Amino acid sequence: MNSKNTLKKSPKLVVIGAGIAGVGAAGKLLTHGFTDIQIVEASSQPGGRIKSSLFGKSTVDEGAQYIHGASVKNPIFQLAKEHGLLQETQDRSDPELSVLTNMQKQMDPDVTKEVKNLSSSILRRAHLIAQQKQYTQANSLADVYLEEVKMLVAQWDGDHTDLRRQKLGLLSMLMKWQCVHHAAGSLSEVSVHEYEEYNTIEDHDRNSQGMLYCSRLFPNLLEKLLEVIPREKLLLKKPVQQILWNGSFESEDRSLYPVKVLCEDGGHILADHVILSISLGCLKANGQSLFQPRLPEQKLNAIQSMGFGTMNKIYLEFEAPFWDENTDVIGLVWEEETPLSRQEPNLAEWWKSAPVFYVFKPTERYGHLLVGTISGKEAEFIESLSLQEVASSLTCLFRQFTGRSSLPELKNVFVTKWFSNPYTRGSYSHISINSTGDMIDLLTEPLPHATEGSGSPMLQLLFAGEATHRSYHSTTHGALLSGWREAERLIDLYSTK
Known part of the structure; x- marks a missing residue:
């Protein structure tokens, strides 16, 4: 636990998606004293759009490959440096x-x-x-x-x-x-x-394969981030079917929770808070049916208007x-x-x-x-x-x-096949002619809204992922920072200083 903070209580948290945003969020929460955390990942391995495969004589990156801005100001570069992953062989700026x-x-x-x-x-x-x-x-x-x-x-x-x-x-x-x-x-x-x-x-942007650094830089970095997460807190092959929120769901011990995550295997998980770190492509495809009640129209409009391609x-x-x-x-x-x-x-x-x-x-x-x-x-x-x-x-x-x-x-x-992958539906985001930077902020805003006198538990749904970072969308460092950002919201909510 962070020595500067203690928790008012131990909330029950669910992180949907084990990409670098979800893993980053869960890791930060665990190191700050949160213990009741469950990560659910639809695919058979963590990483999301960080994925490598054997090809030819070595391993190649299917997804994330570049450190965009390889300096200490970039958390990906900094973490890779701290973990000894920057084994430089050749670089030409x-x-x-x-x-x-x-x-x-x-x-x-x-x-x-x-x-x-x-x-x-x-x-x-x-x-x-x-x-x-x-x-x-x-x-x-x-x-x-x-x-x-x-x-x-x-x-x-x-x-x-x-x-x-x-x-x-x-x-x-x-x-x-x-x-x-x-x-x-x-x-x-x-x-x-x-x-x-x-x-x-x-x-400059730096290539993690072919010209600089060790093979499997991003998968290796993800493995380092996963080291602080107990294996039992990561459930693989666990696609989510629907998220019921702003409710009052009773557990076996008669405790009440505002969120219920329904999984495709028929199981469910109750939670005080859910961090969604799924791709914008999946939100575009499933946003209308994934949430009950429906997301606010402004947020749904932002999801559909923002750019996301292959x-x-x-x-x-x-x-x-x-x-x-x-x-x-x-x-x-x-x-x-x-x-x-x-x-x-x-x-x-x-x-x-x-x-x-x-x-x-x-x-x-x-x-x-x-x-x-x-x-x-x-x-x-x-x-x-x-x-x-x-x-x-x-x-x-x-x-x-x-x-x-x-x-x-x-x-x-x-x-690679990112478009037909049902858990990505594409590669990464951009600001389309139908969207604005303000829409990214709108997508990022937690639910329910902090309306005075609403009486609803706060921060039930939190949104992470590269598409939710206004300044660094489409990047791995943007995704990681977005996960840390949502973790900080919960740390601030529950900490006493």
Whole structure:
């Protein structure tokens, strides 16, 4: 127990979801003297969107992979450092990007860097640009991006036709890359205020595999957080069917509790407080039926309005590399594409939505591995394909871009499936054109509301998870901080100082 606090009483708590938010919340509560805690997890293992699998010569991350802002200000970095998980092997803060076109050309690295920097600057400053240039109709990142691209194109009139075409294709590729970052099908889905709300922790984003740190960084970190939680307090394969709240439910010893958690196996758990750390995708799919009584309409509206999409990874193993040993990222540009043309989902040519492939290093650990990223409807679609279909399509893709018809078939392929996973229904959140940062705060607000004279027990339902952190949504550190935040609410409620 924390030496500075003692508990007024020992409440009964249930944490739904054993991702890093739920595990973080339970761990903090246990270390502050709370003992009657039960974590229920629907799947067969803890972790949520932290998950790794064997592939090739090593282990790869299906979900969380990056420390976004690798500094002591990031709790993930700090915890990984404290537990000795930062076994640095190689890092380049500015990875070597090699861009190929479908016309078997390699783009000039200086041109690539210049256009990439211009693109990033537009997107990061989109909300400021919209204000400064009075783009009053700008609702999405795409609105600002396309207006700025039109001005760039006008400045490229003096360029050779081939170079101009390549630059436009590169801008289109960079748009797709940004869609992957937001797990969105299009930048027209992402609010122009996304980067205004999201806070970047100083220092670069760091890759937990391939270029830096030990294998299984996030799963290992989760295991460290689980060490303070007794095994019997974690129930796996325990999906929740419904949460009855604001009631008066009697236990066997005649005690009364305001919340009753009904499980799909027919069992139930009574509680004073429930911390929900399930994905926003699940709340979108089940929010109407999961709670009885229904959630307030404003909260339901926030759940449905906020952005939550799918980003999947495609892991590829080769017998031998076709890329240069100094290459860290391979970009693929379709020269006929331009960001100024409306891009609709194209499931028949889904591979065109995979803009980049990352090279795993060192080769001694991983072998010859690439991982591609894809988002939107195409990311959902590939979950329905066989691995043979994926391998065949990508073999043809790389043969086309390299001009090497003899490029051998892939040795092995693995595709993540976050959309069809019933306990995630997607990958992570963003602020959509239909939502605001205020909606994240609304989603986060505990229930019942603190209305004067209501007489209802407070903090019956608390909400955690990456989508509930206004400044760090979509990140593991945002998820962890959200779990700690909800734990602190209960610590403050029950502690005497």
